[in-house]
Amino acid sequence: MSLGQPTVLLVEDELAQREVLSYNLEAEGFRVARAENGEEALILLAEENPDIVVLDWMLPNLSGIEVCRQIKTRPETRNTPVIMLSARSEEVDRVRGLETGADDYVVKPYSVLELMARVRAQLRRARPSSVGISLEYEDITLDPETHRVTRSGAELKLGPTEFRLLTTFMEKPGRVFTREQLLDRVWGRDIYVDSRTVDVHIGRLRKALSQHGGADPLRTVRGAGYALG
Template structure:
C-alpha cells in the first residue's frame, strides 16, 4: 500500500505538531495548515486520502470548509474527521449533516485518533479498489451485481443495490438523508429526502428476510448507518 496522504487543518500549534509527529511515525504524508481557505487550495492541488479538520480554524470555519470540500467533485468522497471541543449532540449532528464522516471530541488520545483514521482508510481503500464488498454476513459482487446474505442470494432493485453498496463502502458511518441522496441519486436529483426512507425500508425488507437481524441502524436526528451492533 502506498503512503496515505493527510490534510490536517488545525490552528493549535502544539496539537498540530503532536498529531503530525504521530501520523508521520505511522508513515502518513501530512500536509498541515492553520487556515480554512488554504486548506481548500491544498485539497484542490492534490486530493488527500483523508482530512482532519478542526471545527474552529482561522479564516473559514471548519463547517464551511467541510461543506465546500463535499461540493467539489475532487474531494466529494474524501473521508473527513472533525476535531471539536464541542460535545453537544446538536453540534455533532450539524457536523455530520454538513458532510463530516466522523468526529473526535477534544481532549483525545493521539493513539485513539490514529486508530480511528486507520480504520476509516481500511474501509475506504478496499472498497475503492475491490470488486467484492463484505460486512458481517453480507457479500456484494459489485461487478456481477449480486448480493448474498449468509450465503443466500438477495434480490435487490438498482436503487437498493446502490444504497447497500454505499453503506458497505462506509460501514459504521452515519449518513443523513441528504448525504444519501447526493451519494445514491446524485447532486442534481429532484427527489425528496423522505424518498430515502422508502428505499431504506425496501432494502431492510430484502436483506432481513427469514428473520435475519436488522443491521441498518436508524440514528435519531442524524440518519442511517450500517451497524451490526457487535
C-alpha cells in the same frame, strides 16, 4: 499522492496540536500535508488530493464546518473522508458536524491513539489497499500485500505500474478516472510524465488482464478517461 503512502491533510490552527498530530500520523506511515486555516486547507485540497482530511472545527476566518461543506460539495473530493475535531461536545454540534458531511466527529480532549484508529478505519473504507485489504472485482482478485493478481484463479503477470493502475481502478469500480488523476495517483505529482504514457500502460494492463482469456473489463470513456466496468 502515491499508492504506497496515504496522504492526510491536517487542518489545525494551534501549532502545538498540529505538531503532535503530524508526528503521530507520520509515525503511523502517513504522508502529512499541513494547513493552519481554512483557506490554506482548500488550496492544499486541490494540490495534494489527500486520501483523508483531519479538520479542526474552530478555525480563524473560514470555519471547519464551511471547509467540510466545500469538500463534500466538490465532485472531485466528495468521497474524501473527513474527521472533524472539536471542543464542542454538545449533541447538537455533533449532529451539525455530521450533517455537513463529516464522516466522523472526535471531541477534544481526545486520545491520539483513538484518533489514529479512527483515521485507519476511515481509510479502510475509502482506500482499502492502503491497509492491506484484498480487492475483488468479478473474477479478478488483487492482494496488495503479496502483489499477486489472479483472474478466475489463474495468476496474472503485471508490471509494477500496471499493478498500481489496477489497484486504483479496483478500489473504485465504475468510477471514471481522467489521465491527470491516474498520473497523480499512480506516478505521483512530483514526477513529470506525459499523459500519453497513461494510454500505453492502460494498453499493457488490458493485455495482462486478458492473458488467460476473458473479456476486457476496462472501459474507455471518450473525452473523459478510463473506468473498470
